Amino acid sequence: MSARNPGTDFDLEWLSKVRVNTQAVLKRAQHIQGLKLPKKQWQTAWLLKAASCIDLTTLAGDDTPSNVHRLCMKAIQPVRYDLLRRMDMHDKGLTTAAVCVYPSRVADAVRSLKAANSCLPVASVATGFPAGQTPLETRLQEVRMAVRDGATEIDIVINRTLALTGQWEVMYREIVQFREACGDAHMKTILATGDLGTFTNIYKASMVAMMAGSDFIKTSTGKEAVNATYPVAIVMVRAIRDYFLRTGHKVGFKPAGGIRTAQEALVWLTLIKEELGNDWLHPHLFRLGASSLLADIERQVRI
Numbered sequence: 001m002s003a004r005n006p007g008t009d010f011d012l013e014w015l016s017k018v019r020v021n022t023q024a025v026l027k028r029a030q031h032i033q034g035l036k037l038p039k040k041q042w043q044t045a046w047l048l049k050a051a052s053c054i055d056l057t058t059l060a061g062d063d064t065p066s067n068v069h070r071l072c073m074k075a076i077q078p079v080r081y082d083l084l085r086r087m088d089m090h091d092k093g094l095t096t097a098a099v100c101v102y103p104s105r106v107a108d109a110v111r112s113l114k115a116a117n118s119c120l121p122v123a124s125v126a127t128g129f130p131a132g133q134t135p136l137e138t139r140l141q142e143v144r145m146a147v148r149d150g151a152t153e154i155d156i157v158i159n160r161t162l163a164l165t166g167q168w169e170v171m172y173r174e175i176v177q178f179r180e181a182c183g184d185a186h187m188k189t190i191l192a193t194g195d196l197g198t199f200t201n202i203y204k205a206s207m208v209a210m211m212a213g214s215d216f217i218k219t220s221t222g223k224e225a226v227n228a229t230y231p232v233a234i235v236m237v238r239a240i241r242d243y244f245l246r247t248g249h250k251v252g253f254k255p256a257g258g259i260r261t262a263q264e265a266l267v268w269l270t271l272i273k274e275e276l277g278n279d280w281l282h283p284h285l286f287r288l289g290a291s292s293l294l295a296d297i298e299r300q301v302r303i
């Protein structure tokens with residue numbers, strides 16, 4: 001992970017000026033999707049880069065220590081050894097960026113990784129994931145417990161009620177408290193953009209999350225009706241760029257939810273390269289939240 005974002009004071013004036021131009025956003029997203037993807041000879045390298053940026057996730061009601069263990073083993077060796085050997089990549093230490101599990105499964109993941117001598121980070125969703133509709137004290141306690149169990153990254157969800165009713169300062173104060181509860185664990189803030197209604201709300205929520213000290217902003221929980229989309233990403237990465245220009249702090253970006261194919265992973269990498277530049281094309285500033293993307297990446301690498 002990179003240097004942390006310390007956040008800023010809440011600045012209402014900054015937010016009130018914001019009006020996102022919907023047509024311009026849609027046009028830019030379409031342009032990015034139309035760009036030529038890396039040529040065949042570079043695609044494998046790009047796909048391995050994508051694999052290294054995955055937060056390999058399981059967030060299911062029937063998660064058990066055994067499937068969390070299998071997830072951890074896959075995260076340590078995301079692409080088959082013989083395939084990596086063929087590419088002379090077998091000794092480069094390729095892993096995913098992290099594993100991501102529910103708070104109750106953090107201890108299982110930490111145990112499995114430790115037993116395998118791996119220091120891969122364990123991320124945990126918290127704060128009443130996915131809806132965030134539990135009392136603030138419960139949400140804070142959940143963060144503290146996940147950290148206590150060994151999570152070094154916490155994916156919090158914002159309180160959508162506050163965003164939809166324009167209570168930005170209250171939302172800011174909640175996120176500041178989550179950041180405190182995280183301690184040294186890095187905080188990714190999930191906006192659940194599919195619930196936020198407008199691009200302007202998405203920009204404002206991104207900015208509030210960064211002002212409150214988020215290390216990453218993340219699109220979705222994977223449980224909304226609409227999850228990671230390219231237009232939403234354009235709005236969020238522009239907010240990241242504006243925040244960087246104003247404060248000098250680089251905040252990471254994590255699209256998540258419904259990302260299943262190697263082709264989509266390539267578009268996501270292209271979008272980041274075009275909008276934020278190469279600095280962001282590393283796991284400390286870019287993650288793909290996905291439960292089933294890796295299988296297609298491995299398939300494409302094999303071809």
Ligand SMILES: O=C[C@H](O)COP(=O)(O)O
Nearest residue numbers: 221222257258289290291
């Ligand atoms: O944060 C990660 C998402 O919950 C994963 O969503 P997915 O299962 O659609 O890949």
